[in-house]
Amino acid sequence: MANIGFIGLGNMGRPMMKNLLKAGHSVRAFDVMAASREAAVQDGATVVNDAPAVLAGADAVFTMLPAGEHVRSVYLGANGLLAKCTNKPIFIDCSTIDVGTAREVARAASDAGLEMVDAPVSGGVGGAAAGTLTIMVGGTDAAFARAKAFLDPLSRLVVHAGGAGNGQAAKACNNMILGITMIGVCEAFVLGEKLGLDHAKLFEVTANSSGQCWSISNYCPVPGPVPASPANNDYKAGFTAAMMLKDLKLAQQAALAAGASTPLGAEAQSIYSLFNAAGYGDMDFSGIINFLRGS
Ligand code: NAD
Numbered sequence: 001m002a003n004i005g006f007i008g009l010g011n012m013g014r015p016m017m018k019n020l021l022k023a024g025h026s027v028r029a030f031d032v033m034a035a036s037r038e039a040a041v042q043d044g045a046t047v048v049n050d051a052p053a054v055l056a057g058a059d060a061v062f063t064m065l066p067a068g069e070h071v072r073s074v075y076l077g078a079n080g081l082l083a084k085c086t087n088k089p090i091f092i093d094c095s096t097i098d099v100g101t102a103r104e105v106a107r108a109a110s111d112a113g114l115e116m117v118d119a120p121v122s123g124g125v126g127g128a129a130a131g132t133l134t135i136m137v138g139g140t141d142a143a144f145a146r147a148k149a150f151l152d153p154l155s156r157l158v159v160h161a162g163g164a165g166n167g168q169a170a171k172a173c174n175n176m177i178l179g180i181t182m183i184g185v186c187e188a189f190v191l192g193e194k195l196g197l198d199h200a201k202l203f204e205v206t207a208n209s210s211g212q213c214w215s216i217s218n219y220c221p222v223p224g225p226v227p228a229s230p231a232n233n234d235y236k237a238g239f240t241a242a243m244m245l246k247d248l249k250l251a252q253q254a255a256l257a258a259g260a261s262t263p264l265g266a267e268a269q270s271i272y273s274l275f276n277a278a279g280y281g282d283m284d285f286s287g288i289i290n291f292l293r294g295s
Pocket residue numbers: 007008009010011012013030031032033036051064065066067070073074094095096097121122123124125238239243
């Protein structure tokens with residue numbers, strides 16, 4: 001079994017780290033929050049006092065951080081992981097960040113003679129706990145082959161999406177689809193209400209017709225049809241509206257840089273911006289149905 005370093009023990013990182021421990025690996029862990037470090041001790045990890053200290057003896061180093069700026073600060077600079085590294089672990093960044101930063105950090109790793117992949121995840125806190133994430137990976141074939149063995153205990157599917165940054169590119173495209181389809185599904189259910197359609201009937205039709213999509217079949221935004229969807233629990237997140245907005249912004253940033261026309265992605269970003277600005281950032285992203293209903 002391997003020695004793993006893990007940095008970023010938040011809502012996603014902690015359960016992912018626990019699954020690596022469960023798979024029999026040893027983990028050296030770090031988070032800037034004292035409470036997260038204490039929890040990791042309870043979980044059976046060895047906790048260290050700063051990020052580079054996870055490197056000692058590591059075969060793989062995971063990072064699961066909020067955004068690009070955090071990834072930059074942990075990897076780059078004189079006190080960053082790349083400068084402090086004297087061994088050759090595979091670096092696996094599972095954070096959801098912008099494609100540009102992912103490519104910049106991967107290039108810095110390569111310049112230092114180190115291997116790195118970007119490996120953002122889909123499946124939320126539930127998927128992290130159950131070890132059923134979908135993981136989209138960007139990096140060389142050799143880096144992917146090294147990372148895959150460490151990603152398997154966390155996931156039900158690991159996809160090699162191409163070179164450095166392509167994991168983040170796939171994640172941005174997927175979540176742009178999700179934001180757009182959720183708004184579309186919410187609009188259809190609100191229209192149905194106004195036309196006198198029963199939620200259950202509209203669900204039965206759309207889940208079995210050409211309008212079918214994940215936002216209907218797995219995450220229906222009205223109570224009833226999909227018992228596990230947050231609509232049945234007062235829109236308690238789940239996946240917060242703030243996170244959806246973050247991912248839609250990443251998609252727009254990528255679209256702008258690549259010269260891609262994504263008008264519906266842009267519209268979804270402005271609708272989620274309004275929802276967040278109205279104070280609903282902590283609500284599940286499907287709660288936007290109430291906003292569209294005007295209630
Ligand atoms: P979180 O805020 O709960 O956890 C992030 C952790 O990183 C925190 O514990 C924080 O203290 C720590 N941290 C920040 N800066 C650090 C540093 N310099 N050194 C060490 N630790 C540091 O966030 P999360 O929900 O776990 O999400 C992590 C990433 O996963 C984000 O990029 C998010 O977009 C992505 N993601 C989240 C979900 C979800 O449902 N929560 C789903 C898919 C992807």
